[in-house]
Amino acid sequence: MSYLPPDQQTIDTLLDTVRFNEDGLITALAQAAEAPHDVLMLAWMNREALAETLATGQVCYYSRSRDRLWRKGESSGQRQTLVSARLDCDRDAVLLLVNQTGVACHTGRRSCFYHEVVPEGLRDTTAPEVTPEQLYGSAH
């Protein structure tokens, strides 16, 4: 199974049906296309980021803190290649099934969702697979 992009006009028509919030954003979540289908991360997309993602098949978010497009992996190399994109029932969120190169989380873990609630409070479900220095260089 691999992603086949619509043409530009079809993408534009489709984007007109998406319900971006008052800041022009929708929630985007990335899930591994392969078993065990772990949820990797949650981020945001504006219309331009979603358009680029759907046209290229390479996942591009919108960084609220940096106020610009965030081509996942542009600094770290940890890219996400789209396998399937699915809007939800009210079209204000998008699920991205992806092939993840390396790790998704900036902490070096495969998934960002690693703080598990246990009777004692929180415990980490996973340890980092790589260091931030390996991901971003020592200047980061």
Next chain:
Amino acid sequence: MSYLPPDQQTIDTLLDTVRFNEDGLITALAQAAEAPHDVLMLAWMNREALAETLATGQVCYYSRSRDRLWRKGESSGQRQTLVSARLDCDRDAVLLLVNQTGVACHTGRRSCFYHEVVPEGLRDTTAPEVTPEQLYGSAH
């Protein structure tokens, strides 16, 4: 694997570390605890909803449209029983691994994420398993 709740004091301490947004909310996403681990829905929680979910093991969201707690399944019977709750790296989103009774989506589908992007535009990945009338009664 089943969810074991922390005591109330531990939950309070944990909630103090969660980064609710300016509206007092975090994003919550529900994923099936059992294979194929489909992402079921995305919704919101305020502190009270997350506290109740973590204390009871029954998923409770916050409905922005109705401005009140939304105990999933209270109208439809389609409850979500918590198996594991995981905050993400920056603690502004929570992943809920759940056992879903019936369907998660108000359209009668198992998952809300059924509008798949294909070359022709959007197509439904699944059909409803039950009708809204079956879920909510004919008065809905």
